[in-house]
Amino acid sequence: MIRKIGGFALSLLLLASVAVAEDRGPVTNLPLPRFVSMKAQEGNARRGPSLTHRIDWVYTRRNMPLEITAEHGHWRRVRDRDGAGGWVHYSLLSGVRTVLVEQDMLQLHLRADNDSPVTAILELGVIAQLGSCDKTWCELTAGGYGGWAPKTALWGVGPDETRE
Known part of the structure; x- marks a missing residue:
């Protein structure tokens, strides 16, 4: 009986750590979603996380606030106030909050x-x-x-x- 209770407690602990891990970016370990801003004057938002993916959107406003919703390597999936977005290279983004x-x-x-x-x-x-x-x-x-x-x-x- 004690083993079952201990095993149950361990299962709950593992489930809690999985839930916390889902709220963190796999690359940066920073919270997801989170807000950042455009560092560059212009930046392409792509359909996927690489230069080979089609450009869906071009941001042309420096300091524009964006919300990061996912991470993959050097790429961050972002969305703007209108819900538009895509994958942007991390070098185009800044942690400065706007x-x-x-x-x-x-x-x-x-x-x-x-x-x-x-x-x-x-x-x-x-x-x-x-x-x-x-x-x-x-x-x-x-x-x-x-x-x-x-x-x-x-x-x-x-x-x-x-x-x-």
Whole structure:
């Protein structure tokens, strides 16, 4: 009887480690999915993870936030805000975090509070550098201006993600 309980506990432990392993990239051991940005001014998104695969999409905006959903060798499968994407060579990507503003005339506030003074207003589609985030607000910098914005108005940060 003790062996069965011990074996059952071991099985649960193995299942838990498999579940954790599925949430990590097999190449980098970093979390999947995760957000990155385009380091290059231009980058091809291919149908598969090699130069022989057809180009499906060309990203032409430096610092564009992208979400990595898979890894294979030197290639990362990415998707953009619209769900378009493909396989991109890792050298075209950066770990610098950026977000895409999804609300027109988004007000940046001095503090993470709607009642605090407005420091800047960002247009729809602006790419901003991502700073700290709490449960509902993120600190942004764009065009030399900075402030806090509601997380719901941004693409490129997870809904439950917090950052120091």
